[in-house]
Amino acid sequence: MMNSQKISNAQRVHHLIDGSRSGQPDGDAFRLLELLAIPAFVLDARGRAVAWNRACERLTGVPASDVLGTTDTWRCFHRTPHPTLADLVVQQRTHEAPALYDAHAQPCEEPGHLSAEGWCDMPRGGRRRYLAVDVSPICNELGGLAAVVQTLRDMTEEKQAQIALEQLATRDALTGLANRRCFDDTLHAEWQRALRQQQPLSLLMVDVDNFKQYNDAYGHVGGDDCLRRVAGAVAKEMRANDLVARYGGEEFAVILPNQSLKGAAIVAERMRCRVEQLHLPNLGAAGQCVTISIGAATALPAPEYEPVQLLAEADAALYRAKHMGRNRISLPLEMASAH
Numbered sequence: 504m505m506n507s508q509k510i511s512n513a514q515r516v517h518h519l520i521d522g523s524r525s526g527q528p529d530g531d532a533f534r535l536l537e538l539l540a541i542p543a544f545v546l547d548a549r550g551r552a553v554a555w556n557r558a559c560e561r562l563t564g565v566p567a568s569d570v571l572g573t574t575d576t577w578r579c580f581h582r583t584p585h586p587t588l589a590d591l592v593v594q595q596r597t598h599e600a601p602a603l604y605d606a607h608a609q610p611c612e613e614p615g616h617l618s619a620e621g622w623c624d625m626p627r628g629g630r631r632r633y634l635a636v637d638v639s640p641i642c643n644e645l646g647g648l649a650a651v652v653q654t655l656r657d658m659t660e661e662k663q664a665q666i667a668l669e670q671l672a673t674r675d676a677l678t679g680l681a682n683r684r685c686f687d688d689t690l691h692a693e694w695q696r697a698l699r700q701q702q703p704l705s706l707l708m709v710d711v712d713n714f715k716q717y718n719d720a721y722g723h724v725g726g727d728d729c730l731r732r733v734a735g736a737v738a739k740e741m742r743a744n745d746l747v748a749r750y751g752g753e754e755f756a757v758i759l760p761n762q763s764l765k766g767a768a769i770v771a772e773r774m775r776c777r778v779e780q781l782h783l784p785n786l787g788a789a790g791q792c793v794t795i796s797i798g799a800a801t802a803l804p805a806p807e808y809e810p811v812q813l814l815a816e817a818d819a820a821l822y823r824a825k826h827m828g829r830n831r832i833s834l835p836l837e838m839a840s841a842h
């Protein structure tokens with residue numbers, strides 16, 4: 504949720520304009536805007552840009568002379584049509600803000616005062632920026648809309664830091680895959696979704712074979728490198744909605760939403776082949792190459808069934824794959840074992 508200020512920058516500019524003149528969207532008041540370090544622009548009641556300060560020129564790379572008098576200020580921020588927050592106020596479409604911006608808030612109870620955040624392409628600025636914007640309407644003596652002030656704050660660095668922190672919280676440092684916490688959260692969320700949509704949910708538990716011997720032969724650093732390479736091979740079989748996570752140690756877990764057991768078995772077999780084809784020698788294990796064993800399970804979630812049961816089934820299948828000689832996939836008992 505975004506930070507909702509008590510008084511937004513746009514309201515401060517609004518008060519500045521109101522205080523210097525009579526609230527009319529023209530005249531000396533707008534010259535004050537030029538002095539502001541905060542990027543700001545003003546649209547009149549017809550959506551035409553009537554002010555565009557220097558800070559806004561610096562932020563967007565667009566000179567005021569290119570914008571003033573036009574009704575498409577959005578072009579300074581986006582490549583494809585996307586109304587500015589000020590446009591939404593002028594066009595009485597503020598209800599569309601939630602769909603158009605990543606975060607939005609009503610900073611005060613006065614109608615038309617809005618804040619929002621989102622990524623902007625900045626076609627002439629050179630690089631994408633994450634902007635926080637505030638709008639504040641200026642009314643004429645009759646209470647009608649005279650103009651809308653929009654101020655902008657470049658929050659790109661803060662946003663990037665936040666994304667990096669989120670990555671740290673959800674990624675496994677060694678392999679770059681999702682970590683256990685992310686796996687647990689995703690399994691829960693996908694389980695609820697599958698329950699609502701009555702779709703199957705499949706799970707693969709993947710374990711590197713004879714990894715203790717690998718570590719013994721190549722040392723822990725060599726073992727880490729091996730884990731990274733296996734993780735990369737496993738992740739290559741991922742589709743957009745799948746999640747591959749490091750479950751712990753030399754074990755990985757794969758969530759396959761809306762995937763039947765047959766489909767899961769195909770994905771598992773492809774993963775097994777990919778790792779085998781890395782041809783990473785495991786001198787510790789009688790000269791064999793590094794391989795993986797995989798246990799698969801699928802559920803059609805029901806209220807009386809828990810995700811932990813799906814995990815237990817996939818785990819039991821993995822145990823059987825190990826027991827049957829490793830480098831193979833195993834399905835729940837009622838299905839035939841593959842490979």
Ligand SMILES: Nc1nc2c(ncn2[C@@H]2O[C@H](COP(=O)(O)OP(=O)(O)OP(=O)(O)O)[C@@H](O)[C@H]2O)c(=O)[nH]1
Pocket residue numbers: 677710711712713714715716718722723724725726727730751752753825829
């Ligand atoms: N290098 C490295 N080794 C790890 C890491 N996490 C766990 N291991 C090692 O993985 C090995 C797992 O050994 P076991 O559980 O006996 O399994 P295994 O030797 O692979 O035998 P099977 O699973 O039965 O094929 C242990 O030696 C752990 O020390 C890690 O992050 N890096």
